[in-house]
Amino acid sequence: MKDKNMDTRRPDSAANHTAVRTAPNAATAAIPASLAGGPVCPAPALEEDAIQMAHGAGGRMMQRLLDSVFLPAFDNPALALQHDGAFLDVESGRLAVSTDSFVISPLFFPGGDIGSLAVHGTVNDLAMCGARPLALTAGYILEEGLPVETLRRIVGSMRSAAAHVGVPIVTGDTKVVDRGKGDGVFINTTGIGVVRAGIRVSPDAARPGDRILLSGTIADHGVAILSVRRGIEFGTTVESDSAPLADLVAGLLDAVGADVRVLRDPTRGGVASVLCEIAASSKAGLRIEESRIPVREEVRGACEILGLDPLYVANEGKCLVIVAPESADAALEAFRRHPLGAAAAIVGEVVADHPGKVVQRSRIGGARIVERLSGEPLPRIC
Amino acid sequence: MCLGVPGKVTRIDEASIGMPMGTVDFGGVVKEVCMAYVPEAGVGDFVLVHVGFALSRIDEEEAHQVFRTLAEMGELADLGLPRPGSARGREPGTAPERAGRS
Amino acid sequence: MKFVDEYRSEEHARAFLEAIQRTITRPWTLMEICGGQTHTLLKFGIDELLPREITLVHGPGCPVCVTPIELIDQAVEIARRPEVLFTSFGDMLRVPGTRSSLLGAKAAGADVRMVYSPLDAVSLARQHKDREVVFFAVGFETTAPANAMAIYEAARLGLRNFSVLSAHVLVPPAMEAILGSPDNIVQGFLAAGHVCTVMGYREYEPIAEKYRIPIVVTGFEPLDLLHGIWMTIAALEEGRWGVENQYTRSVVRDGNLRAAAILEEVFEVCDRQWRGVGSIPLSGYRLARAYERFDAAARFAVATETAPEPSDCIAGLILQGRKKPNECREFGAGCTPEHPIGAPMVSTEGACSAYYLYGRR
Numbered sequence: 001m002k003d004k005n006m007d008t009r010r011p012d013s014a015a016n017h018t019a020v021r022t023a024p025n026a027a028t029a030a031i032p033a034s035l036a037g038g039p040v041c042p043a044p045a046l047e048e049d050a051i052q053m054a055h056g057a058g059g060r061m062m063q064r065l066l067d068s069v070f071l072p073a074f075d076n077p078a079l080a081l082q083h084d085g086a087f088l089d090v091e092s093g094r095l096a097v098s099t100d101s102f103v104i105s106p107l108f109f110p111g112g113d114i115g116s117l118a119v120h121g122t123v124n125d126l127a128m129c130g131a132r133p134l135a136l137t138a139g140y141i142l143e144e145g146l147p148v149e150t151l152r153r154i155v156g157s158m159r160s161a162a163a164h165v166g167v168p169i170v171t172g173d174t175k176v177v178d179r180g181k182g183d184g185v186f187i188n189t190t191g192i193g194v195v196r197a198g199i200r201v202s203p204d205a206a207r208p209g210d211r212i213l214l215s216g217t218i219a220d221h222g223v224a225i226l227s228v229r230r231g232i233e234f235g236t237t238v239e240s241d242s243a244p245l246a247d248l249v250a251g252l253l254d255a256v257g258a259d260v261r262v263l264r265d266p267t268r269g270g271v272a273s274v275l276c277e278i279a280a281s282s283k284a285g286l287r288i289e290e291s292r293i294p295v296r297e298e299v300r301g302a303c304e305i306l307g308l309d310p311l312y313v314a315n316e317g318k319c320l321v322i323v324a325p326e327s328a329d330a331a332l333e334a335f336r337r338h339p340l341g342a343a344a345a346i347v348g349e350v351v352a353d354h355p356g357k358v359v360q361r362s363r364i365g366g367a368r369i370v371e372r373l374s375g376e377p378l379p380r381i382c
Numbered sequence: 383m384c385l386g387v388p389g390k391v392t393r394i395d396e397a398s399i400g401m402p403m404g405t406v407d408f409g410g411v412v413k414e415v416c417m418a419y420v421p422e423a424g425v426g427d428f429v430l431v432h433v434g435f436a437l438s439r440i441d442e443e444e445a446h447q448v449f450r451t452l453a454e455m456g457e458l459a460d461l462g463l464p465r466p467g468s469a470r471g472r473e474p475g476t477a478p479e480r481a482g483r484s
Numbered sequence: 485m486k487f488v489d490e491y492r493s494e495e496h497a498r499a500f501l502e503a504i505q506r507t508i509t510r511p512w513t514l515m516e517i518c519g520g521q522t523h524t525l526l527k528f529g530i531d532e533l534l535p536r537e538i539t540l541v542h543g544p545g546c547p548v549c550v551t552p553i554e555l556i557d558q559a560v561e562i563a564r565r566p567e568v569l570f571t572s573f574g575d576m577l578r579v580p581g582t583r584s585s586l587l588g589a590k591a592a593g594a595d596v597r598m599v600y601s602p603l604d605a606v607s608l609a610r611q612h613k614d615r616e617v618v619f620f621a622v623g624f625e626t627t628a629p630a631n632a633m634a635i636y637e638a639a640r641l642g643l644r645n646f647s648v649l650s651a652h653v654l655v656p657p658a659m660e661a662i663l664g665s666p667d668n669i670v671q672g673f674l675a676a677g678h679v680c681t682v683m684g685y686r687e688y689e690p691i692a693e694k695y696r697i698p699i700v701v702t703g704f705e706p707l708d709l710l711h712g713i714w715m716t717i718a719a720l721e722e723g724r725w726g727v728e729n730q731y732t733r734s735v736v737r738d739g740n741l742r743a744a745a746i747l748e749e750v751f752e753v754c755d756r757q758w759r760g761v762g763s764i765p766l767s768g769y770r771l772a773r774a775y776e777r778f779d780a781a782a783r784f785a786v787a788t789e790t791a792p793e794p795s796d797c798i799a800g801l802i803l804q805g806r807k808k809p810n811e812c813r814e815f816g817a818g819c820t821p822e823h824p825i826g827a828p829m830v831s832t833e834g835a836c837s838a839y840y841l842y843g844r845r
Contacts, residue, residue: 227411232574232600235412291494301409301485304387305431309527357843364497364706366529369843384520384547384626386678386704386734388487401637409485416603419629419743428487430681430734433573434601435630437740438681440487444732448491448711452499 043072051146056176069152070172073159078135078170086170088135090194098125099190105183107154110224111239114187115157117316120244121267122191123165127249128263128319130201131193133165138189139173143182154185165244167191196253205261206282210350211328215248215319215335216241216343217294218271222313223302232306238298243317248338252321255334259327264320269373272311274320275358276372286358288348288370311360312373322350386432388440389415391425406431487733491705492528500710501533504717511537512720513669514713515662515805517655518545518624518676519833520704526842528706534713541669541805542838544658544761545676547623548575548831549803551651552757556581557788559620559649562780563594569612570596571605572620579830582791586620602634609638609646618780621648626678628652628769629743632750635771635778647780650770653756655679656687657767662804663695670805672716674702674709677731684739688727696725703731750775759827760799797826802835809839816845 046068054061071079078086102118112120119136126133138158142151162169220241227236245265253260262282266274271293279286295303295310303310317340323331328346335341358370389406394417404417406429413434420436423429429436516522522542525531531540544550560581563570570586577587577598590596595615599605602619609617621631631648638646655676662668675688680701692699698719702712712730719725729735749772756768771779793799796814801807809815809828819825821837828834839845 231598231604236410238411297485298410301389301411304485304488305385305389305408305411305413307385359843362528362706363492364494364528364530364533366531366533368527368529371841371843384518384624384676384678386626386681388485390486400640401633413600416601416630416633418633419740419746421742430678432626432678433630434603435633437626437629437678437743438734441733445487445490447732448707448730449496451711452496452503455503456499 044068046148049148051142051144051148051151051176053144053176053178056142056174062174065174069148069155070174073155074138074162074169074172076168076170078168079172083171086135086137088170088192090134093197094195096126096129096131096193096195097190098122098129098193099188100125101186101188103183103186104225106228107150107184109228109240110236111221112242112316113154113157114185115154116161117240117242118187118189119158119161119165119167120242120316122189123167123244123246124265124317124319126191126193127245128201128265129193129195130199130249130253130260130263131195132250133167133191133193133246135170136162136167136189136191137171137173138169138187140175141182141186142174142176143184144176144179146184151185154187161244165246196257199253199257199260201260201263203262203264203278203281204283206278206284206286206322206350207261208284208350208352209325210261210322211325211331211346212275212286212288212348212350213321213323213328213331213335213344213346214271214294215245215321215341216317217296217299218266218315218318219295219299219303219308219310219313221316222270222308223299225314226306227302234302234305236298236302238296238302241315241317243340245317245319245340248335248340249319251338251341252319252331252334256323256327256331259324260321260331261324262320262322266315266318266320268314270310270312270314271320272309272358272370273373275370278322279356279358282350283355285351285354285356286348287351288358288360290360290363292345292347294343294345311370325349384432386430386437388428389413389431391417391423391427391429391436394423394425404436406436488705491703491707493707496707497530497533497710500707500714504538504710504714505535507714507721508535508537508717509721511539512671512717513539513541514672514674514716515541515543515670516545516674516702516709517543517659518679518704519549519831519835519838520678521545521674521676521702521709522835522838523833524704524706524709526838526844530706530709531844538713538717541808542802542835543662543673543805544758544803545624545655546803546828546831546833546835547627547651547653548579549799549827549834550653550758550761551576551579551622551827552759553581553793554757554788554790555649555651556585557583557790558781558786559586560584560589561786561788562618562649562784563589563596564592565616565784567616568595568784569608569615569617570594570620571599571608571617572596573622574598575831575833576620576622579827580824582789602631603637606634606637606641606643606646609643610641613645615645616783617646618784619646619648620651622651624653624655624676624679625683626676626681628747628751629682629740632746635750635775636746638778639775647778647783648771649780652751652769653758654753654767654769656691657764658758658761659688659691661761661764661767663691663697665804667806670697672697672720673699674712674716675699675727677701677703677708677735680729680731680735680739682740682743684737685727685729685735686737686739692726698725699727701727701729701731701735703734758803760793760797760803762800794825799826799828799836802828809836810844812836816840
């Protein structure tokens with residue numbers, strides 16, 4: 001029945017066609033209020049089983065793609081309006097906005113896929129601003145030839161991830177590029193959130209005496225990806241730690257909000273890169289203890305055989321926090337109360353020595369400086 | 383030159399390419415490894431692996447040598463005696479006794 | 485992890501450091517051969533925990549660093565051919581040649597793939613009969629048996645679309661070259677435990693005898709290195725020379741005889757160019773006559789124009805232990821891992837890169 005209704009609103013009538021041309025960023029067919037926000041069941045089927053150039057052209061085929069795949073999955077009032085942009089009502093306060101693009105390969109990996117990653121990644125960036133996520137956008141660049149079924153899986157995964165966090169995907173965009181010009185699918189998500197009152201976190205806020213905490217084990221995500229990468233794959237139960245941190249961070253802020261100086265999620269480049277950025281920004285010295293850093297046994301094994309340092313390997317569900325020393329224990333408790341923070345640990349402190357530098361005290365007592373990584377760490381033979 | 387990592391052999395079989403291959407466990411991570419150079423290694427043994435090849439079987443007895451040396455040193459230090467080696471009055475140039483397994 | 489974690493114990497490390505402190509009475513200069521050992525020393529901060537009397541200089545045990553630039557250029561040219569599927573270990577991909585690295589060639593469209601094991605390259609050759617699979621066979625004696633087995637297998641399987649670009653180097657001739665130099669400052673060696681796992685240590689005995697120097701076959705974990713250093717210092721303090729074995733859990737005097745047999749079958753010793761050092765006689769492997777057909781250099785007959793090494797690069801002096809990376813004028817200034825002037829800055833096994841990575845400015 002919905003099909004029939006949508007038919008009359010297909011952008012092949014002159015007015016709608018023009019509207020499509022001038023506003024290529026969203027499907028522009030207006031839906032009567034009676035249909036807005038209502039569940040759509042079942043989603044209209046697509047004739048094609050693979051993405052074609054026309055699916056991104058703003059015409060009938062693109063509308064069918066939206067109706068069949070995206071709109072049913074992300075169903076919410078703002079999106080259903082299918083306007084060029086979405087309207088959000090916000091209580092007064094400070095806003096945070098964050099954007100991220102996801103180009104991961106393979107698209108599906110142990111513990112997640114590009115879709116869930118795209119939702120978690122941006123939700124987490126907002127959380128690192130001390131913000132509660134309000135809404136997400138999702139932009140897709142699809143490669144000609146991508147199986148529609150693959151796209152459905154990814155979109156379904158985004159739907160679940162967003163629903164779990166309680167964040168609507170309110171507007172989006174779809175483009176298609178020629179075969180060979182993309183890696184299946186690239187996704188960009190932008191998130192808007194409201195910053196909790198009284199919270200001021202900033203990478204330049206670390207001060208000597210502050211403590212450094214990690215919310216859990218590191219390098220899980222990077223190792224999970226490498227385990228399925230052609231040429232170096234290995235058998236493991238390690239899964240990506242991709243997860244939304246909004247809740248975990250909320251618990252932390254409830255407990256010690258005013259004493260939190262820095263909040264970062266160590267994604268690409270790992271914990272090392274984030275520490276180096278903070279040290280430089282705060283012009284402070286950071287000291288960490290190798291023996292205190294939580295690493296899963298299997299992740300260590302994988303890093304040993306590939307010759308990688310877990311400090312530089314990506315994470316997608318972890319939080320690094322710098323807090324005032326008197327709140328360190330309470331912060332640790334707050335993390336450990338949450339399922340995602342069970343393995344949280346205090347791993348170091350901010351010092352007055354060696355400003356701008358990060359020093360790690362090794363397991364056997366010697367020290368080394370942790371430098372910024374140059375380029376992607378490649379598994380080595382030596 | 384190089385990255386050799388010890389792992390535990392969990393399975394051995396003849397692969398389709400006719401070379402003895404094994405499954406080696408490194409702290410929970412498993413990889414297929416060529417066992418052609420260490421045919422004496424069996425399931426449960428530890429082998430040193432480099433670029434997908436087992437190069438030696440780890441001698442568990444010898445593995446304790448490092449710690450035995452430390453223990454001896456500790457005892458002798460307590461007793462105020464010089465460390466092993468210097469007491470034997472070896473001529474300069476002669477090969478020390480404990481060079482490798484006998 | 486068993487046989488790893490026990491050798492990273494702080495308590496035992498301190499005991500060794502104290503023992504070394506008690507034993508040492510004057511300055512000594514030691515060289516560890518292998519880049520992997522350099523890596524451990526710097527990563528765990530052992531170099532800074534040792535008594536000041538000990539000077540550690542770093543040896544040429546970085547196969548990535550010593551592979552001649554001509555070979556990189558050849559690799560890049562071969563990889564560019566449309567029919568070629570070029571395979572290599574990860575760390576070789578970034579080394580700059582005269583015009584490009586393999587990673588650069590990949591970015592320009594060449595089919596360059598990283599493999600973990602040389603057998604993966606053989607598998608690719610079996611899977612892709614329409615492609616010419618080339619494997620960049622780099623390494624010291626530790627890696628040579630794996631590379632040899634790949635070639636041996638390819639021969640056994642009658643593969644016609646598999647070949648290797650050979651860049652093998654041997655340790656003992658390099659040690660001789662260092663010790664034989666009139667400017668040599670090395671008084672004791674930590675030999676490479678994994679090279680000796682394969683080759684044994686018989687061939688070091690005449691070297692130790694000739695130069696009256698202690699050579700201790702040493703492992704790669706912190707306690708191995710501390711134990712090996714202690715054994716070397718003890719020998720030096722007592723005026724002893726000869727070969728000792730610290731890494732007894734993996735090394736025996738005769739080495740791995742099966743590996744030796746395959747090496748004998750597939751390779752023969754030849755003269756080799758070492759990047760930054762020059763030609764060292766009988767210091768490399770090339771394919772034996774019976775396996776010559778697997779030589780990629782001959783199969784593809786590529787012509788390359790190789791530029792000379794930049795004059796500000798002192799890689800040669802660093803690889804021979806005569807200078808430390810932070811004594812180079814360009815270190816950290818004109819030469820960094822992002823824009824390296826020479827090879828030891830590119831590979832994380834190279835002394836320059838290790839110094840940079842672990843902040844030894």
